[in-house]
Amino acid sequence: MRKILTLSLSLLFLSTASLFSQEKNPVVEGIINEAYNNSQLEILGHELLDDIGPRLVGTPQMQKAHDWAVSKYRTWGIPAENQQWGEWKAWERGITHIDMVHPRVQTLEGTQLAWNPGTSSKGITAECIILPEIKDSLSFQKWLPTVKGKFVMIAMKQPTGRPDYNWEEWATPESFEKMKKNRDEMTRAYRANIARSGYDARSIIPVLEKAGAAGIVDNYWSNGFGVDKIFGARTKKIPTVDIQLEDYTMLYRMVEHGDKPKIHVVAESKDLGIAPAFNTIAQIKGTEKPEEYVILSAHFDSWDGGTGATDNGTGTLVMMEAMRILKKVYPNPKRTILVGHWGSEEQGLNGSSSFVADHPEIIKNMQVSFNQDNGTGRVVSINGAGFLQSYDYISRWLSDVPDIIRKQIETTFPGSPARGGSDNASFVAAGAPGFSLSSLSWSYWNYTWHTNRDTYDKIVFDDVQSNVILTAILAYMASEDPERASWEQINLPMDPKTGEQQKWPSPRVPERKGGM
Ligand SMILES: [Zn+2]
Numbered sequence: 001m002r003k004i005l006t007l008s009l010s011l012l013f014l015s016t017a018s019l020f021s022q023e024k025n026p027v028v029e030g031i032i033n034e035a036y037n038n039s040q041l042e043i044l045g046h047e048l049l050d051d052i053g054p055r056l057v058g059t060p061q062m063q064k065a066h067d068w069a070v071s072k073y074r075t076w077g078i079p080a081e082n083q084q085w086g087e088w089k090a091w092e093r094g095i096t097h098i099d100m101v102h103p104r105v106q107t108l109e110g111t112q113l114a115w116n117p118g119t120s121s122k123g124i125t126a127e128c129i130i131l132p133e134i135k136d137s138l139s140f141q142k143w144l145p146t147v148k149g150k151f152v153m154i155a156m157k158q159p160t161g162r163p164d165y166n167w168e169e170w171a172t173p174e175s176f177e178k179m180k181k182n183r184d185e186m187t188r189a190y191r192a193n194i195a196r197s198g199y200d201a202r203s204i205i206p207v208l209e210k211a212g213a214a215g216i217v218d219n220y221w222s223n224g225f226g227v228d229k230i231f232g233a234r235t236k237k238i239p240t241v242d243i244q245l246e247d248y249t250m251l252y253r254m255v256e257h258g259d260k261p262k263i264h265v266v267a268e269s270k271d272l273g274i275a276p277a278f279n280t281i282a283q284i285k286g287t288e289k290p291e292e293y294v295i296l297s298a299h300f301d302s303w304d305g306g307t308g309a310t311d312n313g314t315g316t317l318v319m320m321e322a323m324r325i326l327k328k329v330y331p332n333p334k335r336t337i338l339v340g341h342w343g344s345e346e347q348g349l350n351g352s353s354s355f356v357a358d359h360p361e362i363i364k365n366m367q368v369s370f371n372q373d374n375g376t377g378r379v380v381s382i383n384g385a386g387f388l389q390s391y392d393y394i395s396r397w398l399s400d401v402p403d404i405i406r407k408q409i410e411t412t413f414p415g416s417p418a419r420g421g422s423d424n425a426s427f428v429a430a431g432a433p434g435f436s437l438s439s440l441s442w443s444y445w446n447y448t449w450h451t452n453r454d455t456y457d458k459i460v461f462d463d464v465q466s467n468v469i470l471t472a473i474l475a476y477m478a479s480e481d482p483e484r485a486s487w488e489q490i491n492l493p494m495d496p497k498t499g500e501q502q503k504w505p506s507p508r509v510p511e512r513k514g515g516m
Contacts, residue, residue, distance in 0.1 A: 230305025
């Protein structure tokens with residue numbers, strides 16, 4: 001009820017506010033014109049995603065991206081620097097090449113997972129095995145020596161490589177239900193089998209490694225055609241590769257049928273010791289209230305199965321392009337406009353929470369921050385994050401956004417504070433108004449988020465361009481507002497689980513020395 005009431009209030013407000021904006025605002029017009037007629041998004045996307053590539057914390061590519069961003073800002077006349085917040089295990093991905101070499105030859109699609117040791121350039125050739133039917137921990141220990149010198153396949157064999165939406169479209173309802181039931185049973189049985197060893201799917205890996213396995217072969221299917229989630233490995237001395245469902249299940253069936261398949265794996269990664277970890281910070285200094293800050297925010301790092309195009313290449317492009325445009329059409333803002341391209345969001349918001357901890361003078365004087373980090377889609381929702389007066393200023397700032405962009409956005413006021421998920425939570429935890437500009441999905445969760453398919457071709461530039469316009473106008477309006485945005489928090493509701501009143505999230509302690 002409250003939501004509907006506040007929504008209609010804000011709509012009322014918007015319609016009156018837009019009456020006042022009938023005469024054209026030259027800054028807003030300038031932003032729109034520059035975004036549409038001189039867009040740099042495609043070239044920025046190419047340089048960042050094609051030329052630099054994925055940006056895993058601690059890798060040379062992450063460092064290259066930081067240096068690239070600083071030099072881009074400087075060419076636009078915007079002072080920028082890399083601020084160190086910590087250090088991380090330094091690792092560099094090299095060539096991964098996986099071939100089945102017995103009983104026939106086929107090149108397989110797969111990749112090494114992050115942070116584990118590689119092979120020599122000659123690679124390793126070994127037989128694939130699967131976990132046996134485990135009766136109890138004793139029988140598992142008895143079986144364990146057979147892993148010596150073998151690649152152990154540790155993921156379950158998925159019964160289908162077709163995503164559910166495809167089944168729903170084509171299968172008979174009976175057959176779809178049957179497949180789901182079968183898959184649930186297989187998943188339960190697979191977990192129960194591992195549990196009888198005395199370990200779980202994670203803790204069994206170092207045990208296999210210690211028993212002399214040549215490597216671990218995994219498959220983390222992301223419920224779509226040809227798509228796997230790619231994270232870090234749990235092995236320390238042997239390589240771990242993820243092989244895509246299509247090839248993984250083929251190998252699995254071959255093992256089950258006694259074909260004794262052998263694969264040849266080349267995975268040439270390098271351990272480079274320890275690397276400093278940075279945030280890239282750029283600012284357009286305020287003229288009237290330089291000590292007050294409007295913060296644009298997007299994490300810069302990514303996982304490295306693809307090139308991190310939608311997580312968070314697109315958020316990065318939005319903020320860079322918005323800053324470029326603001327510098328051009330609004331070079332003397334009232335308040336300072338600062339952009340943070342955070343490091344190591346993926347390991348727990350480490351860059352942004354370090355920034356919040358290291359710069360109390362900025363946070364204390366923060367007007368607002370806007371974060372974007374859920375893909376290439378146009379922004380469709382803004383949540384008031386539990387700030388009681390957010391409906392007032394957000395609605396006011398939105399009133400100058402072109403109708404075609406604004407009418408897509410559902411606002412929810414007062415909303416509730418973000419407790420994680422992305423870097424807006426780092427500001428909210430400090431009590432400062434941080435908002436997420438939340439995008440339309442474009443199949444983000446299955447197809448691009450942390451996957452091997454998070455690549456440039458998935459970017460929808462029309463939507464990214466509309467997010468640039470939105471972000472630049474919001475930054476401009478927040479900078480010009482005669483008032484400071486209110487930090488007043490709502491009274492949080494009761495937690496139904498504990499029966500106690502919920503608490504405002506508290507700042508997390510960043511991990512400043514990671515992966516070691
Ligand atoms: Zn992200």
